[in-house]
Amino acid sequence: MKNQSVGQILQKIGPLLGLIVIMIGLSIMSPQFLSLDNLLTMLRQVTIVGLLAFGMTFVILTGGIDLSVGSTLALAGALTAGMMASGLDPILAVLLGVLAGAVLGAFNGLVISKGKVAPFIATLATMTMFRGLALVYTEGRPVTGFTDSQFFDLIGRGYLFGIPIPVIIMFVIFFILLFILKKTVFGRHVYALGGNEEASILSGIKVNRVKIGVYSLTGALSALAGIILTSRLGSASPNAGFTYELDAIAAVVLGGTSLSGGRGWIFGTLIGALIIGVLNNGLNLLGVSSNYQQIVKGAVILLAVLLDRQKS
């Protein structure tokens, strides 16, 4: 944190301040809000969008975007459920499900890097394709009753020391990704690519590999989110994760990562996802109808971005 101006520091802690303000506000309006029980429920709800948004952070840092995460979530969830239904070992099914997500992501990465298609267009197309594949695979119906495996139930519904297992998964992944971004060559390449692609190529960075890497990572994380959701609901719907990509992008933006790439951090995304989660949860507690909730959520995103503009 050396050599940063007051403005830069404010820009970094801005999202956190926002989260704290919203939480104080909600705890005044609803006494239940700050109960441990409610906070854990809220955190568990955040995990799905959180995982999607973590991957999205990598993609957006490279200057790209991935609209297909919601569809990948549904397809990987359905595939995992289907594999278990046909008798595959649940552990193996989960691993294969995550792998499937990575392969779907790698496909995005290939189209974008080798095919030189703009990320928005490429993933808009695969968003539709992957959703279609999920519908075809499930014949349009949710997959249910696929396993009685205790392992699989724990993923979405279990607790460890009173903390929901999905929350633990999310934080473990968070710290791994934080390490990758801050401490590895790959992480440095992600920032460089988003900051200046031409200079990155000329510095000997294999940018195509980096791109395929980030989309594969996002695919794998989306699949993991799909598997957690499938476990929690005990059912894999082909319509799961519909429009979740927008929440994921919103979380990244709320966290202060620049959509033009090169600038941002994953801690901000965690805060962004929490802001969205806290709003959903708090407004539910206050009995605000879901129609109004959308207006509030949109307004908060707008406000955050406007404040961000003022600062710079």
Next chain:
Amino acid sequence: MTQPIVEMKGISKSFVGNKVLNNVDFEVLPGEVHALLGENGAGKSTLMKILTGIHSRDEGEIYVKGEAVEFNNPKESEKAGIAVIHQELNIIPYLTVMENMFLGRELKYGKTGVTNTKKMKQLTKEYLQQLGIDLDPLALAGNLSVGQQQMVEIAKAISVNAEMIVMDEPTAALTDREIERLFEVVDRLREQEVGIVYISHRMEEIYRICDRVSILRDGEYIGTRDTKTVEYEEIIQMLVGRELGTLYPERDAEIGEVKMKVEGLTSDAFHDINFDLREGEILGVAGLMGAGRSEIMQSLFGYRAIESGSISIEGKPVNIKKPTDAIDAGIGFVTEDRKEQGLVLSMSVKENLSLPNLKGVSHQTVLSEKSEKELVDDLVKRLNVKMAGQNQEVRMLSGGNQQKVVIGKWLGINPKILILDEPTRGVDVGAKKEIYHIMNELTKQGVSIVMISSELPEVLGMSDRILVIHEGRIGAELKREDATQEKIMYAATGGE
């Protein structure tokens, strides 16, 4: 005495307690070309931004034709007849010359919203002709050369009756022929009693077309001189505030065996390029802009495809298809455009310096903070980069220091061969001298340097041998002792 078009008196300005201008005086007479000279950070841009109302001043007065004025934004200064031709041109590539010229003030039939194309077309032609320029008003601006686009901007300034034009490094991106053209236009403007503020680092231009030169240093007004009488050495001394000594170091590196051999290199931009590069040698590459110099170097570095030809380094053939191949072969490439190709502006000095060297400062792809810091400490020291700290964003540095960072990136790989494309473009005199010194030091350590440059004094001052490129071919190869500006220009223009 003629009344100045613009007179600025006792201008002072501070940014967050940092005084960037202190009691600066500046004036421009009608029909005068007045050079504004200063190293990067001396306050030239701030002074011009105050004049055009982008920044407010803390102290001082501005008079336009004797009347005190107060500009709050560029629109107001424009109305008073002050136009600025920025280094980055304000041209919209998908619109025609005419549409650019009348942007925001299109002529209409009466009060309808229908544009009067016929009238605009005719006026555009007239304004251009006034400058002696022949351009189709309906040509797409994006298809014009940079020089032509600049002419469109100047014509636009004329069309709004500008009485004073500020030109910020107008020749930085122009070919030699375009520069000649620009000078003709400047002469015409002078005849029309337009005052011109000419900002440039290129001393020979200032002597060539400017009447007076005013010098700023560290925000202080140092003085104004007549270019007809002032000595070059005096200007330099005013600029840097001390005796600079000779700009070019004594070339005392020992030239050894052939390091790199290039044979029959051919692509769409150049043809049959053959040359050797020896250990410890500086090979200057001269030629007009667009002759194919940069393209040859990009191909050597694997950034541009070749059709045929071969490259060998230390006697072994190398196959360079991508920049990584070149880096593995020990080649570093300081590109011409440091902001677009050299630096990641959103990253810190440290991150930029280590970017091509991450393999060396990591274990199993995990970065070692300690080795990275060691590498960067060493580079910063060798290059004397002036900065607030290694974590400062590289975009906050001056041009000269940014250029040192780009060079430093490649020192980290311990290059055998270093290609420098316009290594001192947009860099002030002090930093220039330092860069020349670094180049000399490197060659003493056995590094071979290829240096593309459009500044002939630099080519003559630094090179051991000079290749002159003309229309994609090697037009001449000159030894240091035989080379003169005339010989180079003769070969660069194809002996016309």
